Amino acid sequence: MSRYHITTFGCQANFSDSERIAGILESMGLKKAKNADGSDVLIFNTCSVRQTAEDRIFGLNKKLKELKTKNPELKIVLTGCITHYNKADLKKRLPYVNFFLPIRDIAGLPNLLKTEKHSDILCRNDIIKNYLSFTPKYESKFRAYVPISSGCNNFCSYCIVPYSRGREKSRPAEEIISEIKNLAENGYKEIWLLGQNVNSYNSQHLANSNQTGKVNFSTLIKMVNNIPGDFWIRFTSPHPKDFSDDLIKTIAECEKFAHYLNLPIQSGDNEILRKMKRPYTREHYIGLMDKIRKSIPDIAVSTDIIVGFPGETKKQFQDTAKLLKEIKFDMAYISEYSPRPGTLAAEKFKDNVPREEKIRRKKYLTEILAKNALANNKKLINKNLDVLIDKEKGGRFFGRTKGNKIVGIFESRRSVLSKIKVGEFAKIKISTAEPWKLKGILI
Numbered sequence: 001m002s003r004y005h006i007t008t009f010g011c012q013a014n015f016s017d018s019e020r021i022a023g024i025l026e027s028m029g030l031k032k033a034k035n036a037d038g039s040d041v042l043i044f045n046t047c048s049v050r051q052t053a054e055d056r057i058f059g060l061n062k063k064l065k066e067l068k069t070k071n072p073e074l075k076i077v078l079t080g081c082i083t084h085y086n087k088a089d090l091k092k093r094l095p096y097v098n099f100f101l102p103i104r105d106i107a108g109l110p111n112l113l114k115t116e117k118h119s120d121i122l123c124r125n126d127i128i129k130n131y132l133s134f135t136p137k138y139e140s141k142f143r144a145y146v147p148i149s150s151g152c153n154n155f156c157s158y159c160i161v162p163y164s165r166g167r168e169k170s171r172p173a174e175e176i177i178s179e180i181k182n183l184a185e186n187g188y189k190e191i192w193l194l195g196q197n198v199n200s201y202n203s204q205h206l207a208n209s210n211q212t213g214k215v216n217f218s219t220l221i222k223m224v225n226n227i228p229g230d231f232w233i234r235f236t237s238p239h240p241k242d243f244s245d246d247l248i249k250t251i252a253e254c255e256k257f258a259h260y261l262n263l264p265i266q267s268g269d270n271e272i273l274r275k276m277k278r279p280y281t282r283e284h285y286i287g288l289m290d291k292i293r294k295s296i297p298d299i300a301v302s303t304d305i306i307v308g309f310p311g312e313t314k315k316q317f318q319d320t321a322k323l324l325k326e327i328k329f330d331m332a333y334i335s336e337y338s339p340r341p342g343t344l345a346a347e348k349f350k351d352n353v354p355r356e357e358k359i360r361r362k363k364y365l366t367e368i369l370a371k372n373a374l375a376n377n378k379k380l381i382n383k384n385l386d387v388l389i390d391k392e393k394g395g396r397f398f399g400r401t402k403g404n405k406i407v408g409i410f411e412s413r414r415s416v417l418s419k420i421k422v423g424e425f426a427k428i429k430i431s432t433a434e435p436w437k438l439k440g441i442l443i
């Protein structure tokens with residue numbers, strides 16, 4: 001075994017997990033292969049949040065057969081959220097996979113590859129800690145995703161995460177701070193704090209011997225904000241029920257907090273929220289948004305929405321549409337409901353909203369969103385914004401604002417272009433606004 005390749009499906013947490021898997025493999029002496037064809041160890045880090053994600057994974061068999069035929073010694077490991085399913089069923093559906101290893105047990109990967117013997121590893125606190133404490137192999141040289149917790153205790157009726165990732169466990173604060181200090185010292189410009197329910201973070205471990213008591217999420221953000229360096233702080237995903245006044249005050253006062261927030265609503269109808277087991281109302285959410293915007297007037301806000309939840313009537317859907325019009329989000333991640341086996345919603349409710357109607361509802365909300373996003377972005381024309389340059393393509397540079405909005409820098413002057421560098425901040429004057437991006441020039 002000399003080369004590895006990792007294919008990642010799903011969210012930022014999965015990409016962060018893959019960086020830790022890469023760190024484990026490189027500590028064993030393996031090198032990263034350019035593609036799956038050139039690898040001796042092939043890792044698939046999977047997602048099972050939606051049916052479409054699972055379909056992509058179970059559709060890999062033809063490719064896996066080709067790879068195994070070409071290299072019979074190839075070791076294929078499947079990890080991530082899909083591994084919570086029955087192992088015998090997974091083996092039947094994915095016969096070319098050698099090992100199925102839950103992400104919480106990834107600390108056992110070196111032994112697994114050396115001995116080629118699989119043994120079920122119990123989900124213990126020390127294993128969780130061990131997995132999160134591995135030194136990652138960061139993909140980016142300027143943007144880092146730092147997990148602060150793993151798992152979830154909320155058990156929303158539609159969500160598989162508490163079953164696939166287990167119960168929530170917070171990472172020791174001193175471990176998080178140590179990782180971020182190292183990133184800041186190495187010039188990283190954007191730090192994402194990750195958790196399935198990031199604002200319920202509560203560590204029993206102190207950041208240093210001078211502190212007493214637990215470290216909650218507000219305290220952790222203050223500690224990160226106090227780390228020397230020129231970088232932005234972002235986090236995802238928070239839960240409305242845990243978004244306290246203290247947290248609002250904290251992010252308003254911390255100068256490193258980038259003014260962007262993804263705050264999932266899921267539905268604008270109270271009865272649907274109750275069936276989803278989301279313990280808040282539309283009124284609570286609207287009031288929370290009012291408080292956040294009063295404290296941080298220029299904050300950009302996105303949300304998550306599910307359309308076609310079982311039993312969602314046209315009137316209930318319109319409650320969601322009205323909420324979008326009222327709050328005027330900058331972005332929304334809209335998904336069609338798909339039943340996840342083992343969840344309460346899949347067992348209790350019939351998936352009775354036709355697929356065509358789900359598609360129509362998603363399209364309708366997207367049109368509202370685009371109108372609001374364009375209006376919000378037009379307010380930024382002629383404003384001078386700090387932008388983190390994250391990509392160069394065809395001689396043009398692209399980046400993101402503090403509000404996480406994509407900006408294209410359209411410059412033809414060579415003397416100006418030479419001053420722009422990927423991974424650095426630049427001051428950009430916005431000249432054009434579209435729903436999903438901005439355009440501007442270097443000041």
